[in-house]
Amino acid sequence: MNDSHSLNAPQSLAGLWADTRAHDFTMASEALTCCLLRTLAASKPSARFLELGSGTGLSTAWLLDGMDAGSHLTTVDNDATLLSILKRHLGADPRLTVVCADGDEFLQSLRGQRFDFIFADTWAGKYRLLDEALELLNPAGVYVVDDMLPQTNWPEGHSGKVAHLIATLEQRKDFHVTTLAWASGLILATRR
Numbered sequence: 163m164n165d166s167h168s169l170n171a172p173q174s175l176a177g178l179w180a181d182t183r184a185h186d187f188t189m190a191s192e193a194l195t196c197c198l199l200r201t202l203a204a205s206k207p208s209a210r211f212l213e214l215g216s217g218t219g220l221s222t223a224w225l226l227d228g229m230d231a232g233s234h235l236t237t238v239d240n241d242a243t244l245l246s247i248l249k250r251h252l253g254a255d256p257r258l259t260v261v262c263a264d265g266d267e268f269l270q271s272l273r274g275q276r277f278d279f280i281f282a283d284t285w286a287g288k289y290r291l292l293d294e295a296l297e298l299l300n301p302a303g304v305y306v307v308d309d310m311l312p313q314t315n316w317p318e319g320h321s322g323k324v325a326h327l328i329a330t331l332e333q334r335k336d337f338h339v340t341t342l343a344w345a346s347g348l349i350l351a352t353r354r
């Protein structure tokens with residue numbers, strides 16, 4: 163088995179990657195992670211998805227590829243230039259709402275809403291406001307984070323934040339939590 167074979171990437175990926183490289187965006191989620199996101203997304207029909215940290219839309223594209231026609235994805239990032247790339251390639255999809263805002267403020271504005279799937283790929287809902295993000299999940303809702311294994315672009319002191327996040331999630335009694343030392347290192351948590 164070779165887990166990088168036959169990923170069958172979404173059609174939008176080639177163009178998205180060309181623009182992502184041209185923009186020198188170095189924080190893109192890796193293909194294996196995105197492929198898993200798509201597989202998980204396909205298990206949630208007619209669901210509400212939330213992505214915190216859109217970047218140029220690479221993970222967004224894979225999530226959309228897995229989602230059915232009755233599902234909806236809201237994605238947020240505070241970088242309008244990155245979002246312009248995302249919108250150029252994915253903006254015509256009626257299942258997608260793109261928000262340019264500070265992640266903390268936007269996450270707090272969602273209080274009272276419910277989602278079936280959250281991919282937390284920025285500070286908000288991951289290293290900040292974790293409880294607030296988990297609170298948004300419906301029963302059986304899935305929470306996913308990546309970059310839990312050491313990455314070359316981590317700033318000084320970041321490993322302590324990662325260790326704290328892992329320990330915090332592992333201690334949650336209201337979630338089934340799986341850590342995956344695979345791809346960039348993932349945690350999957352499902353609300354019980």
Ligand SMILES: C[S@@+](CC[C@H](N)C(=O)[O-])C[C@H]1O[C@@H](n2cnc3c(N)ncnc32)[C@H](O)[C@@H]1O
Pocket residue numbers: 189190191214215216217218219220221222238239240241244263264265266283284285286
């Ligand atoms: C790891 S990248 C997201 C990668 C993306 N999910 C992908 O698949 O390529 C993290 C993103 O968080 C965004 N970000 C950083 N600080 C933010 C903030 N305060 N509010 C919203 N987004 C923020 C960055 O602009 C960046 O695009």
